Amino acid sequence: MYNVPDQTGRHLVVTGANSGTGKEATARLAAAGARVTMAVRSLEKGEAARAELLARVPGADLRLRRIDLADFASVRAFAEGILADGEQIDTLVNNAGVMIPPKRIETVDGYELQFQSNFLGPFLLTNLLLPRLLEAPKPRVATMSSGTADFGSIHFRDLQFERRYSAPRAYAQSKLADLLMSLRLAELSETRGWGLLSTAAHPGYTRTNLQTAGRNLARGDAKQLQPSSRTLLPSQGVEQGAEPLLFAAADPGAVQGGYYGPSRMALVGPTHRAQIPRSARGRDLPASLWAVAAELTGVDAQTTLGSATASK
Template sequence: MYAVSNQSGRRFLITGANSGLGKETARRLAAAGASVTMACRSTDKAQAAREEILRETPDADVTIEALDLSDLASVHALADEIRSDGKGLDVLVNNAGVMTPPERMLTKDGHELQWGSNFLGPFVLTNLLLPTLLEGRAPRVTTMSSIAAHAASINFADLEWEKKYSSWRAYGQSKLADLLMGLHLARVSQERGWRLLSTIAHPGYTKTNLQSAGAALGSGRTTMMTRIMDLDVLPSMDAVQGAGPELMAATDPAARNGTFYGPKSRTGMTGEAAEVPVYRSAKGPTLAASVWALAAATTGVDLPRV
């Protein structure tokens, strides 16, 4: 299990911190002395998770903020709150996401749910919080991708899956876009001489409520991939093990810009957290910049002028 170094004096904002990998990440960061802000769609579930963390670490500094990544107005509201609360921000962990709803669903802004919640929401939040992050001594943005990005591609002809919806391909596209976002931000940070580190992680196959929550959306039908996962024939980890790559990406003192973390094993599905190669699917020379430009044009939000 990855051992988190002392994080006293550092504030982390973790999206989707009320369950699964996000909760485990919040728990271990709080135990390591970090100030943790849990940004969650369900503040009731976040409060229950916070109380659980405080039972384990009574003196932990853990607060809750409302955030619905499928509603860009909510993203803007949270960014405004963080920018104005005077507490600063050291690390943003883009953890929250939705996985393979069996039907094509839309965000409040009219985007395909996985593209909007998994990519566009974190994209907007990251860009809006960059000015605050850049005021810190050693700021970092950690973005969660997925092993699903390995075989994914960006469907430029139909980014919103209006013509023929595939839940798994849409999920893979959204998580590949997250990987590309992290890589492009790392490149921009280096070019502009920022102190900011942009790292990316994937949890292999970690069994959390992410799989069941996505499948429960819509009509209640499940996808073939969800049914395969339910058979327990694939090697898997629990959240304690699976949070290792995310925690390493967010706290590793030796991290470099653009580092990708995941389970170190032949399959990449289980294993100890380690630096892993970036997927070939993300290596087009202009791919990351193109996806970034598309997201900026779609949302009206882009890099700050700093």
């Protein structure tokens, strides 16, 4: 099992910290001495997860805050609240997401659910917290992508899949967008001298509630799918599956723009540095997507990032 380096004195914000890889990452970061803000959509489920984690890691410093990445107002309220506390933020872990709902669902902001929950929401959150992150001695943003990003593409003419919806294709687009966001953030940090480390990870085929939670949206109680440990492809438990994200978020060996995942068939096994897929190698693709996301979220990237630089 991967040993998380000492995180004493560091404050990390982890989205989706109440289940799956987010919950496992939170437990091991806290065990390494970190103070962790658990950013969760359901406070009830968050409280239950926090109680479990405190039983696992007695004395862990865990704070709970609500955020719904599918609601820009909620993301802004979360950011305003945590910034108002005045605490240093050392690392943001963009982990939360939704996977393959059975039909196209629009958010309150009018965007396709997977694109907003998995990408636009984290993009907005990252930009809003960036000024505070840049005040930290060694700031870092780690973003969870997916192996499905290899098969994704950015449909600039129909980002919301309004013409012909495909849940798997929309999911692949959203996770490719996460990877492109991390690459663009790394590029901006390097060119502007921020000293912020931007990394990405994918969990391979890790058995979590992600595989069923999205598919259960819009299903009645009697039709709810249950998580299963039986898979056709090689798969692994959350303990191993969270390790690429932990490496990306906490390891001193992680590099700028690095992408980390399982080493065996990109599905299971110890963490290694993964190759950036062909789908993400377009020269202008990260910058183009970043500009579109800034327009869609109402975040003026140049203004926000310029003020972040001035505050450092």
